[in-house]
Amino acid sequence: MAIRRPKAMKTIWAALGAAAALAAAGSANAAVTVIGGGLAEACSQAAIRGESAPEYEALCTTALESEFLNARDRAGTYVNRGVFKLRRAQYDMAVKDFDLAIRLKPDVGEAYVNRGAAFIGQKRYAESVPQINKGLELGVEEPAKAYYNRALAYEGLEDAKSAYFDYQKALELKPEWSAPREQLVRFTVTKRGG
Incomplete structure (x- = not known):
């Protein structure tokens, strides 16, 4: 998924194995x-x-x-x-x-x-x-659980960018919780000029 940024920067978010991870992750x-x-x-x-x-x-x-x-x-x-x-x-x-x-x-x-x-x-x-x-x-x-669940939903909708941000928010709200951290490991963020 590409996002247009000022100065012609593009950010691409990719989730690896999202469907398999979704099934294994379970909701909170x-x-x-x-x-x-x-x-x-x-x-x-x-x-x-x-x-x-x-x-x-x-x-x-x-x-x-x-x-x-x-x-x-x-x-x-x-x-x-x-x-x-x-x-x-x-x-x-x-x-x-x-x-x-x-x-x-x-x-x-x-x-x-x-x-x-x-x-x-x-x-x-x-x-x-x-x-x-x-x-x-x-x-x-427990808002962290809500953000985690919404991230799972976004992955199901193939919206990797929104899923990534919600996993990050869940981790920010509950840093000791390993589930969002484990999901974030699957994401790769790359930047390239455009």
Whole structure:
């Protein structure tokens, strides 16, 4: 991909093996913190820890069925339950939970970012970008994950330049996170006069 710069400079961004890397990379999931004790908080903590086993999803379901939760915590619990489904590649079911969260509380950015991640898993890259953008606009607890996911979507759309910049932003926001650094290694940036 070429970009025109002042003084007739061209920059070319190339991603090597983008399709293979996309499949291997996986998306980053953003959990929602729920406090106050009880099953909803336990569900939240398991999602934050990176758990994926079905029993954690069941914990969220029990919380939704049996606990009195305000709108934010109920929406957050739907997001967290969707994250467990997302981690097990149950994309359609995950999207349903993210949709429920958005209907309850349309300002929870993580619901949009994760819906975008599910769309990436379904190879619906063009649909994922506006979802992730909406999540970033609303604000999320872990924006690095949103930029990482958007980079994956851009790679799926064969927009190497945008993917490169989003991986860089993810690394800038969370320098200790190895995933964006590993993706950036695949890129080659060259400049030539034109």
